[in-house]
Amino acid sequence: MNNSSDDGRRRPLPLIALILGIAAVVTGCCYGGLPLGIAAIVVVMLCKRRNITNKPVFQTVGLIGGIVGILLSVGSLVWQIISCAS
Numbered sequence: 001m002n003n004s005s006d007d008g009r010r011r012p013l014p015l016i017a018l019i020l021g022i023a024a025v026v027t028g029c030c031y032g033g034l035p036l037g038i039a040a041i042v043v044v045m046l047c048k049r050r051n052i053t054n055k056p057v058f059q060t061v062g063l064i065g066g067i068v069g070i071l072l073s074v075g076s077l078v079w080q081i082i083s084c085a086s
Contacts, residue, residue, distance in 0.1 A: 014055035014062070017043040021065025028072025037073065040066030 020040035024033045044063045 011052050011054055013043055013047045013050070013052055014058035017047060017062030018055075018058040018065075019062075021062035021069070024069025025065045025072065028069045029076050031073060031077070033069035033073030033076075037066040037069035040069070 017040055020036050020043060024037035024040055027033045027036060040062045044059050044066070047059050
């Protein structure tokens with residue numbers, strides 16, 4: 001019996017990670033990047049934990065997009081705090 005995780009079933013988690021990562025980057029300048037980036041990273045971690053190996057590029061782009069979205073959102077928040085304080 002084949003114990004591979006790619007047994008022909010459709011696995012939407014890599015696509016969801018990709019969409020969340022891109023959405024995190026797009027909304028990074030406002031506060032949407034933070035929750036979307038965290039969600040993208042969580043979905044990528046779920047893919048790794050469940051050993052879903054199809055579409056590894058989607059998972060990588062989702063992870064990088066999530067990290068960039070979080071950094072943009074935090075950077076934007078810091079910039080707004082600094083600009084309001086001065």
